[in-house]
Amino acid sequence: MENKKVAVIMGSDSDLPVVQKAVNKLKSFGIATEVHVMSAHRTPAQACAFSANAKENGFGVIIAAAGKAAHLAGVLAAHTTLPVIGIPIKSSTLDGLDALLATVQMPSGIPVATVAIDGAENAAILAAQILGVYNEDLASKLSDMKAEMEAKVLEKDQKLQESINQ
Structure with a gap:
């Protein structure tokens, strides 16, 4: 089986300090990674198109990091059959509780695996475990x-x- 990439999508470039931990961990495993800023609210068409085409573009997992309303992971999950892992980002508003609740409360049929608030490293490890099911190395x-x-x-x-x- 070919090696799959992991997409790391953040809702804002201000999320990069948290998301960088996921990127670093993925790279430490030798997993090809693409990182993008996309917003469920400000660039919904781009986010939907990216997710809808992710499988065909060689991705095996999508990690989505967002704070506050945190709809990004759900929007991405709605447009793909790939596993989506949400990272709720701590914001100044409710210390990330708002993002956590928004990320875990997906409707039936749109699952999003969710890690801890600012849990980027665990998101990367979970992505690696998903890909590792079919990759012995x-x-x-x-x-x-x-x-x-x-x-x-x-x-x-x-x-x-x-x-x-x-």
Whole structure:
């Protein structure tokens, strides 16, 4: 199976500091990534066209980051059969709760997987796990990442035990 790309779409360029974490994580897995600014409200035709053509353009997953009303993930999901992962972005209004609720409350038939507020790194990992179902190299990289996380926690526990037992 050919390697699929991941689209990372943000509602505003002000979301880039959060979204950059997803881009960096995707690149660390060797996943080809395209990043765009599109708005569900200000550029709806472009967002819909991008999503409708994403599968044919080699994408396997779409990540959508938006704050406040946060309709971007739902609009993209409405126009594709690809998995869409929403990143609710923390805004000054309600600390991201508004975006979280807007992202998770999709109507039946329009699923959007949703990560934590500003949870860009987890969005990238979830995208990699989705693509890794059919890509053994990627699945191996994910296993390695989890083994590294385990080793770090065990190391921290060992240091804690040594500190407490002194």
